[in-house]
Amino acid sequence: MKSLEIHTVESSRVSQTDFDNLEFGRVFSDHMFEMEYRDGEWQNPKIIPYGPISFTPALNVFHYGQAVFEGMKAYFVDEETIHLFRPRDHHNRLNFSCRRICIPETGYDQFIQALETLLRLDARWVPEKKGRSLYVRPVIFASEEYLAAKASRFYRFYIITSPVGAYYSEGFNPVSLTTSGKYVRAVRGGTGEVKTAGNYAASFLPAQKAQEEGFTQVLWLDAVEGRYVEEVGTMNIFFKIDDKLVTPKLSGSVLNGITRRSVIELANHEGIPIEERRISIDEVMEAGREDRLEEVFGSGTAAVISPVDRIHHEGEVIDIGQGTIGPIAKKMFDTITGIQYGELDDPFGWTHPVKVKSPEESLS
Ligand code: COI
Numbered sequence: 001m002k003s004l005e006i007h008t009v010e011s012s013r014v015s016q017t018d019f020d021n022l023e024f025g026r027v028f029s030d031h032m033f034e035m036e037y038r039d040g041e042w043q044n045p046k047i048i049p050y051g052p053i054s055f056t057p058a059l060n061v062f063h064y065g066q067a068v069f070e071g072m073k074a075y076f077v078d079e080e081t082i083h084l085f086r087p088r089d090h091h092n093r094l095n096f097s098c099r100r101i102c103i104p105e106t107g108y109d110q111f112i113q114a115l116e117t118l119l120r121l122d123a124r125w126v127p128e129k130k131g132r133s134l135y136v137r138p139v140i141f142a143s144e145e146y147l148a149a150k151a152s153r154f155y156r157f158y159i160i161t162s163p164v165g166a167y168y169s170e171g172f173n174p175v176s177l178t179t180s181g182k183y184v185r186a187v188r189g190g191t192g193e194v195k196t197a198g199n200y201a202a203s204f205l206p207a208q209k210a211q212e213e214g215f216t217q218v219l220w221l222d223a224v225e226g227r228y229v230e231e232v233g234t235m236n237i238f239f240k241i242d243d244k245l246v247t248p249k250l251s252g253s254v255l256n257g258i259t260r261r262s263v264i265e266l267a268n269h270e271g272i273p274i275e276e277r278r279i280s281i282d283e284v285m286e287a288g289r290e291d292r293l294e295e296v297f298g299s300g301t302a303a304v305i306s307p308v309d310r311i312h313h314e315g316e317v318i319d320i321g322q323g324t325i326g327p328i329a330k331k332m333f334d335t336i337t338g339i340q341y342g343e344l345d346d347p348f349g350w351t352h353p354v355k356v357k358s359p360e361e362s363l364s
Pocket of ligand 1: 200
């Protein structure tokens with residue numbers, strides 16, 4: 001592991017930050033991690049003040065989108081402890097994405113050292129109130145100035161952090177979904193199961209159309225038959241039908257969500273019957289018509305657990321739970337967030353505690 005250089009800010013911006021009005025991903029903490037790949041190895045890991053980076057428009061990533069990222073969160077537990085949620089799983093997924101997009105993998109020791117150092121320096125940016133957290137965004141992109149459409153020889157790895165509240169303006173209130181119509185998100189063998197920039201760019205037009213029609217997000221169906229439910233694009237999806245939780249199985253085009261995995265592990269632990277299998281939109285709509293669709297909720301790092309109260313598909317709308325939050329969604333939300341904030345025991349070993357010095361010793 002290369003040694004980490006640290007350059008701190010002269011004065012923190014934290015006191016100018018309005019923690020009561022946090023729009024997701026708008027405000028960034030004082031420091032960021034930077035590392036570069038050249039001559040066949042990752043090198044020069046640094047913590048530096050958050051700020052602009054300078055490149056020419058010829059950068060490979062701007063043209064061909066060779067970029068991967070992660071979304072993870074850090075939670076305030078007490079004045080001396082911050083919890084990172086499942087950092088090893090996030091790092092494994094980052095490397096999985098790297099392999100698919102032809103980006104060199106990074107080592108876990110360097111990753112966790114960077115995260116712990118960032119969190120210690122920017123401990124005061126971790127919001128204290130429940131419902132808020134510090135969103136951690138690692139991103140790796142091709143940084144060669146070269147227009148040939150091939151994998152770059154150079155890369156940059158950044159980790160930036162951002163204090164956030166709820167992802168959706170609805171908060172922990174139900175959101176509504178509409179199926180994807182003529183658009184598809186991903187096909188098996190493509191890049192749907194990795195966290196790469198292009199997946200999100202391709203989803204913006206359908207997401208805009210969904211919002212114009214009054215829905216929060218798109219419910220993506222499989223690209224081959226347009227029949228099987230896949231995911232929501234910013235979260236995975238769960239249905240409670242006839243007393244059983246069902247979530248689409250990982251088909252090669254669905255993102256392997258870390259919160260999805262947490263919900264499945266928790267359901268198994270609590271004895272809640274759960275199935276990972278193909279589920280068609282017809283099965284969902286029929287269960288909705290027959291009042292057997294008891295709950296629907298999404299799961300994701302940014303969204304945590306997000307109840308769904310309306311699904312639109314081909315002109316038909318089903319309402320779920322009359323705008324209320326279902327008991328399983330609530331149980332999942334309360335337990336996962338309870339573990340994240342250190343209020344509940346963590347029998348799964350999901351949390352990675354980071355000990356910070358007293359707030360006075362971190363930057364003010
Ligand atoms: C996350 O849940 O962390 C994501 O990366 C989804 C998003 C694009 C905000």
